[in-house]
Amino acid sequence: QVQLVQSGAEIRKPGASVKVSCQASGYTFSDSYIHWVRQAPGQGLEWMAWIRPGNGGTNFAKKFQGRVTLTRDTSIGTAYMTLRSLTYDDTALYYCAREMAVASTGPFDHWGQGTLVTVSS
């Protein structure tokens, strides 16, 4: 079965960076886009970026351009999201999600369990 397993919770100081991993299994990693979505405490969902594992192509929401880097290691089926210059507003649960390949409208059919990133001095 399809699974996305994310790395554990992180605590960082303001101005630091954090790298979150998302290990995929149960399908061909290169065949589906991986998206990153975050959720601040008690808030809704916010799309951040996607990576196309097959060729490493990326795309970002405007507010994260220049501050987020997405990479992947196809040999181990893992995607990574690095967020730099952290502020208190970046405290959130960060999810990776797989884009459903067979639907033309691109919904996210499998999600990781989420990684809590806390920014605290």
Add this chain to the structure above:
Amino acid sequence: EIVLTQSPATLSLSPGERATLSCRASHIIHNYLAWYQQKPGQAPRLLIYDASKRATGVPARFSGSGSGTDFTLTINSLEPEDVAVYYCHQRSDWPPGGTFGRGTKVEIK
């Protein structure tokens, strides 16, 4: 950027009742709409995509309808396990990953 407006913010119903959740888009999005269920402490789960198609394993009491700018998620015969926040999500337009509504919280009386 397309804005999705969900209503009501909270819906409180008794078991067995029908829940009707609305999602309105600021511009036409055709059928590029999905619905997700997020239970407390869990990741979102895809329920409906292409506005009206049920995802794998989703109970038949969940149904989606609509096109253009107005969409509805209906939960027939509400069950206690349906307590969750429901989000709509469009991928018709910028940003590339789409936008989400602010969610409707469904409670059981």
